[in-house]
Amino acid sequence: MRVFYSIAVVATLFCLAQRGHRSKAVAAVNSKSSSLQTLSLPVEADSLVVCKIDRLLHLYSDGAVVKSYTIALGFSPRGAKRYLGDGRTPEGRYTILGRNPQSRYHLSLSISYPDPTDRMRARKAGLHPGGDICIHGWPNSVKQKKTSPPTGDWTLGCIAVTNEEIEELWRAVPLGTPVIIYP
Numbered sequence: 001m002r003v004f005y006s007i008a009v010v011a012t013l014f015c016l017a018q019r020g021h022r023s024k025a026v027a028a029v030n031s032k033s034s035s036l037q038t039l040s041l042p043v044e045a046d047s048l049v050v051c052k053i054d055r056l057l058h059l060y061s062d063g064a065v066v067k068s069y070t071i072a073l074g075f076s077p078r079g080a081k082r083y084l085g086d087g088r089t090p091e092g093r094y095t096i097l098g099r100n101p102q103s104r105y106h107l108s109l110s111i112s113y114p115d116p117t118d119r120m121r122a123r124k125a126g127l128h129p130g131g132d133i134c135i136h137g138w139p140n141s142v143k144q145k146k147t148s149p150p151t152g153d154w155t156l157g158c159i160a161v162t163n164e165e166i167e168e169l170w171r172a173v174p175l176g177t178p179v180i181i182y183p
Helices: 002-018 024-034 116-124 140-145 163-172
Strands: 047-051 056-061 064-070 092-100 108-111 134-136 178-182
Touching (some): 064 163, 108 163
Antiparallel strands (some): 047 056, 108 134
16 A cells, blocks of 8 residues: 555656646656656556646556556546546546457556446436446557547547557556556
8 A cells, every 4th residue: 555655646746747847856756757768578567647637648667657658538538537428537546457359449458437436426416427448549440441540539538549559558557557547
């Protein structure tokens, strides 16, 4: 628990640094991690941190950022996911629950949304919380039809990276890896 808490603190500082709210210590974290953009495998992630506002996913290994990925979010990314079809990406603490090599997208890592709090919130509003939130690559149709990959925020609430990047994440992220999603 202590390691997870330390990662969460560093991740928060890193997200703030990315937004320009830099103190000397936060700037040091930022400059240190930005020089580590080549992912040397084998690396095993101990957490993933998403900063929605910055459209970045940070892969942590041994408590340090190893690589950052530019991401696409749900088509209506502001705010936390509340119900099925709202086009939002969840915010909070989740884990990687599963791996799907047969996804409609190039590989997918399932996230544990909705958690009990998400379900209760939706139930109180008389809504379905949704589900099937993943980190994935481009739609398989991009490769099959040789079309251009999507741009902007285009998912239904998932977190999307390029096909090459999801292949890196697929190799580096074990089941049970914590995923922290910040606004």
